[in-house]
Amino acid sequence: TLKLGKVIGTETYRWIIFTTGKGLVDGSYYRLPAWGCYTLDGKDLEREGVAPDIYIKNTVKDRLEGKDPQLERAIAEILEMLE
Secondary structure: OOOOOOOEEOOOOOOOEEEEEEEOOOOOEEEEEEEEOEOOOOOEOOOOOOOOOEEOOOOHHHHHOOOOHHHHHHHHHHHHHHO
8 A cells, every 4th residue: 555544444345346348239238357456566456355444334323313433533533643
């Protein structure tokens, strides 16, 4: 990583893949993997997610109550850096 800032939240999903597709003469369609996603050091993000520096999970209850603990923690981290 470039270490430009902290990652706050949950681990990224592991199903990162980009596909391309073509239509066939009979009207059907196919899709094939076109390319994958890798970190700068070659780690395959399809196999391994990226763990956050600070793990905070937003819950359904948070959403129903209009809360965003991830955003709140991010703001707290920025304010701490500015002190």
